[in-house]
Amino acid sequence: MSEELKNKAKELLTNKKVDLIIGYQRAADGVLAAPCFIDSQDDAEKLIWDSYCVYNLASYLKDFPAKRKGIVVKVCDLKSITVLLQENQVKREELLIIAASCPGVIDEKRLNPLDQQAQEIVFAGKCKTCKTITPAYYDILINEPQKNDKLSEIGQDEYEPVRKLEAKSIEERFKFWESEFSRCIRCYACRQICPLCYCPKCVAEQITPGYFSKGVNLEGNLSWNITRAMHLAGRCIDCGECERACPVGIPLRDINKKIEKEIKELFKYEAGLSVEQKPLLSCFDKSDPEDFIK
Amino acid sequence: MTGDRSEWEPKIVGFLCNWCSYAGADLAGQSRLEYPPNVKIIRVPCSGRVNPLFVLKCLSSGVDGVLISGCHTGDCHYSEGNFHARRRFTILRKLFEYLGIDPKRFQMAWVSASEADKWAKLVKGLVEEIRQAGPNKLGHR
């Protein structure tokens, strides 16, 4: 598949169909992958495509305004491009979407940091319940889409971790999250890696007024994490990058998935389904539930 | 943080829309209905004006309970603001519950300009509920 990708990339660059291609290359350690930006056909040799290509490259689109960008995407990443189009952050005519058939990607956190050799692949949580095989749209499709049959165990509940937490008492839930958030160092890797966190100046950085404490403490960390989650409500497409990027292992996907589950149940809304869709919080239904309102 | 529980009095912030709930609270005054003094009112044009960041700010500043009160659905002065608020805060509340934050600390109500009685009862009930929930430990006061 990497060969097919390289050839396509060379063709696109030679024919000046794109100014650059955002893709993956092998990282310096020789095992993992790293993002790369290819603007000459010679460099196209660097491109790779395999289960180590974890990154959602859509985050880089904003770095190249007004350029024609080829971008290698997985099925899940594509949805974030849909949201970016919906929110007028990229122009479709500047995009050439190279959809790569995705066998599932690794869970980086499961790699033993001491082991210097290639290790057995453990798939990321999001891949285990991913049922989508064919990308909704693309310009170029690399290889026939097929799914690793170890994955997508039909019937596996993608909200299982969420439900487990829901089943706990409110005190237990608070203790759990208090302990998780206590590790947050406010490095904002979760925000920076997120393709949908593109605000010119995040509310977390604003000072007049400051919306919540910049201090690394319970109130500051809780406020930041709630704000991040709220700002992704109806937008998060579960690429899982926030959780992967978090150096201290906060289960951010479990928060995103909770909101995803609620809005599906309460408002029949799913993020990233179409460009024309109205944003969840810019619309309403007169019959939205309100049982908690007095 | 508040120390002695016996001296502790719940501190509650109420965001009231100008057209219905604020006027409802006015009417409660005109009707001389008595209710506890714990709710501090911040007037906003519409419940749709309330940003979840305000609620977070309250809870992280040591406020024990937050109330957002607006017009009944269909009565919004701006026609749709309360519908937007309802959706927005339904999600926030679900998130609070999930994170283990007592949902009693964040409440919403529809109080019309004529519902002075509802307003007075709401405040009484709210103060009682928050009193039972105890001081908010999230905040720094």
Added chain:
Amino acid sequence: MLRIAQKEELQKMIDGFLADYEVIGPRELPGKGIFYQPITNAQDLYLGERFAIEPVKKFFFRPSEYLFEGGLKEGSEFLEGIPLAQNKRMIIGVRPCEARGLALLDKIFNTEYKDEAYVSLREKTILVGLSCQAPGKDCFCTSIGGSPVQARGMDALIFSAGSKYVIEIITDKGKDIFDTCPKEPDKEEIKAWESLKEKSNAALRKKIKIPESLDNIFESGYWGKVSSACISCGVCTYLCPTCHCFDLVDEERKKLRCYDGCAFSDFTLEASGGNPRPTKMERYRQRVFHKFDYFKKNFGEHLCVGCGRCIRHCPVKMNIAEIVDQAPV
């Protein structure tokens, strides 16, 4: 000065410390990694080979710290410093690179200018290190003046030697606390310890070359290229044992000092809206120059200890070691 102790003996000593000190050490959180946290007994400690994600820096140069409070009280102005921590602390299990990081931070916060908060925490803390025997693939301390067995910056350094621990006492503070351990290693044990040190050094395979000066490549296109993957987050700077940029913020009536990092897009953003480092190229270049050029010129050594944290935890696998090694000088 050396001491030797059985595992149980060491644990007993540590349990003894708990009476007089707040003891902090690496703990394993399953599925999350290793974190420095206060312990309640010696069993809590993780003394294996994996590194803590965050270095001990945060116990001295804190991620955020309220410096003072001021405003109006009953109509008149007031200004109050927020009291410094007074209790005695001990951090056990510190890696040589992290301790060296503190030695570098001392040059900033505890030399000409004395940062009260930092200095008081340094003075109140005893550092007991733990040598590395199986360094990670991203470690490169030996290329930058460190080593997996270096004791710089510590009060004592522990070596795990089979079922025993060799304790190298470095300072008087270290001597005081390990007084309770009377046993000194015999010749055989010292020999074994020395070969262990050699082996540890040899286990660190990654070597990089660091240019004498980067002066002539300041304007190189290289920086634009190597910084293109950067997502401008704070992982590398916050997890670095030597990064020490901070920001001052007013929060209500308090002045807060919190970490800043050269990767952030609002790093060195001026109130006018101008920024001398407007893109990630300038900011990444600043990071490399600060660590591998300016600091050496100002303080005589590089502002990097080769711990590899910024590489290991970079969400997009940027590798400063490779970038410096391959710099087109």
Added chain:
Amino acid sequence: MKIGVFVCHCGTNIAATVDVEKAAKAALNLAKVKFSTTYKYMCSSPGQALIKDAIKEKGLDRIVVCACSPSLHEKTFRECLKESGINPYLLEIANIREHCSWVHRDRETATRKAIEIMKLAVTKVTHNRPLEKTHMPIEKRVLVIGGGISGIQSAIDISFAKFPVVIVEREASIGGRMARFDKTFPTLDCAACILTPKMVTVAQNKYVTLHTYAEIEEVTGHVGDFKVKIRKKARFVDTSKCTGCGACWNKCPAKVASEFDLGLCKRTAIYTPFPQAVPNIPVIDRENCLYLKSKKCGLCQKVCPFGAINYQMQDEIIEEKFGAIIVATGFTQFDHSVYGEYGYGKYRDVITGLHFERMANSSGPTGGKIIRPSDGKVARDVVFIQCVGSRDEQKGVSYCSRLCCMYTAKHALLLKEHNPDSQAYVFYIDIRAAGKNYEEFVKKVQNEYGAVYLRGRVSRIFEKGGKLIVRGADTLSGAQIEIKADLVVLAVGLIAQNDAAKLAQMLHIPYDQNNLFTEAHPKLAPVETITSGVFLTGACQSPKDIPDTVATASAASVKALGLLVQDQLEKEPLVARVDKNLCSGCQACIKACSFNAIETKEVEDRALKRKRTVAEVIEGVCSGCGNCTAVCRMSAIDLEGFSNRQIMEEIEVL
């Protein structure tokens, strides 16, 4: 900054429970407060003079008045500031009466709370900004959508004030529903006799432009400056040449059921809907014209002495600007074929009230004879059934259509007048005759015209022996009733036009579950909509009879004129504002704004050295609800008078 705090006693209303002196003293401990005092009645002239003097003497530049609810005296004190030369928006009211002294009894508690309320106001006023009311030019023309009685009346009223007005009517003639009526209740005026002169008035009025056979294509812009695209459908008749002589329709061979007469007779393919049509210029119905369908015929072109027929004519789209829009699109009839018990609409002698109306009309399809459509025999026993489709949540709409009781009574009367031997039976649920002389009218029909009123529903209608057997219950006597009727007339309800929702979306006005347009306030703004500059009249909002329709038409006209007579539009400055440096251009605010008050704008981003699209608030349109500010993730959009900073700091000082 020098803030002055003025604490009002309000006689004993405040002072009895709140220690006002203590409160005033406490104010001086607050940042930037340089002066505080109390007075018995701050809103009185001496009270206001006190504020004015303090402003002058102490150089105060921001004022907090601790008194009653801002809904009472905010205006008063703003005026007071203005007179003292301070911007009126540098004022905050601390409501220590309604929200404090009147709801608490304990003096200490109330005083403490009053001080806290004051603290909030002082904090807020610190960040108030001097604001000026905004002004926008107004396009001094009105668009009236719909040319029924309601649109006609609106146009007449506006032309009376000498402002240009344009009527867009989708049918070939103005006149609407009323043009089909025979008589009007309760006075029994001839509908045509009162409507036709009005139609002629608008046709001849130099201030009124008529676009018949035309539809609204697109509406953009906002109050004072609506840009409207109007599709003028091809008539195939040159309006500048045609004189309405009728030569064409007299010769046209294609005959189809007349819509105007609800299929009770035929019309030709080139036609005017009815003889008094305004303009009296025919249109060619492109579906049925033999020439347009298959290039055969062409008779009308041959016979037209003026050469007015042009088969090549195309739809034309014109764009015009208006300052205000009056929506007068009226209603349509409920389709009763969903009622199985009334024969699913398949019995020819089960008709609707409007059919009856056409039959009763002397210029109608039967020449004023009330007959059975199936065999043309005179109808003797006629059953009227009310509430067909109305007040029926299962099959129709839940609301009452309001006029059916009256028009049924009128029909019963007309029946007797036309066919003296006849007998009317009326099945009803309730008689709703609330209107001037309405109840009297119904009584008259019952007593003088012998109409039999039966309270109950009809359970079934079926044909037997050439008659319609109507079975029902009279719930008052408890008897089962069976009537052998010649004709059954259904009082079908009034419902919204089929495409009402589409128009509402174009105009950005809300509509309810029945697609009826929603007024800005059901009581106090019944002809306004939340979209500033768009007004409602007639049955597009809810079923209305002619007097109500005409009344709302005049009301809407007055509202529109109220805008037009101003030199400029004046708007409260408490509106949203976008900080373009913070705005990402995601347009969440634009999609969330109920008022269509935000648009996009391209700006040069100096930091990124490129053009960026950001949001911009149209100040004149923004209503200041602030919903956009809460939708904006980057807090790039903020609301004057209730800014993020103000609210955040209010929370902080609590």
